[in-house]
Amino acid sequence: MIVRTIAGLALVFLLLQLVRPKLTNPPATADFEAPADVKEILRKACYACHSNETRLSWFDEIVPAYQLVASDVKRGRMVLNFSELGAQPKARRNAVLFEAVSQIQMGAMPLSRYTRLHPEAVVTPGELAALRDYILPVPPARPTAQLDIEAADAQYRQWIAGASTSHPVQAAPNGIAFLPGYKNWRAISSTDRTDTNTLKMILANDVAIRAIAEHKINPWPNGTVFAKVSWMRQPDENGGIRTGKFEQVAFMIKNSEKYASTAGWGWAQWMGAELKPFGIDANFARECVACHLPLRKNDYVFTAPIAAARGPA
């Protein structure tokens, strides 16, 4: 009886091997190009699921492990495929890499169920540093020229005074009006981007702050607004970094019905001290959505609110 059961199970196991979703390697048409050391890290840690060069170990070939791997590869390729990344515009490439490094930093990638069986895929702290250096190189900090500092200070005073005092700010090409009130919102994050030489602050309105406190941030409630304010980095003599010339302010306004065609968010951006609306026509928002698309599981929002913004528990 036992022998028959075992034989029966063995047969089922063998038959299961025939139930295999097909996993093929399409040609790598536009492989992402990078220095050899960077490429090597991504190859060993990410290419199994995020490229058209999937190589399986013998133990991955056995069902049910195979089905799990095949589904990871399929979904992995859909969100990020290094074999096609080379064909993307540079801005998009950079955004994808930035997101890739964030995923590694958060410990989300490579998937732990994969590294348990493939320990060689783990990204070491040294390798993470190498990726960061490639994506966000740190330029030597040179003190800023006095003229630039004065220009920045003048812009800052104008910024504080409010743009509405000088001339009305023109609406964005998709009809979204400027939101001067953002200066009073709360900061939920800041980033120091050495690659673009900018310093950024992410501000959130009351609706967003309440959503953070109530842990209802995915999706964000209608009425949520984020502002991303960017300044040039302004290194001082002591090696510190201050906000320099005002660059731009970008908004994301949540309304899942009104802005359904642009991922549930209204997008708008104003450039420079004169607050010139960004974009030639309403299509500019497509570019915003495309770059935020890798974050669709986070309701298209890059920023994870820092603990301080959550307020007292």
Ligand code: HEC
């Ligand atoms: C075992 C397969 C596997 C490996 C190895 C792997 N990933 Fe992923 N990755 C996935 C899957 C599956 C998803 C889709 C996540 C989902 O749908 O929940 C994903 C999603 C992502 C995303 C998009 C995140 C999002 O929420 O949209 C990024 C970025 C990413 N991976 C980067 C990496 C990087 C960088 C590496 C290497 C350090 C890596 N992955 C290694 C399977 C993998």
Ligand code: HEC
């Ligand atoms: C090249 C990729 C890219 C494009 C294009 C882009 N963004 Fe973003 N956006 C980011 C990244 C990355 C962040 C995270 C903060 C940072 O590091 O700048 C971000 C953050 C934001 C935030 C703060 C909320 C969040 O998601 O963290 C707003 C608001 C925002 N972007 C608005 C816009 C608008 C409006 C446009 C189009 C005019 C736009 N973005 C286009 C990459 C992009």
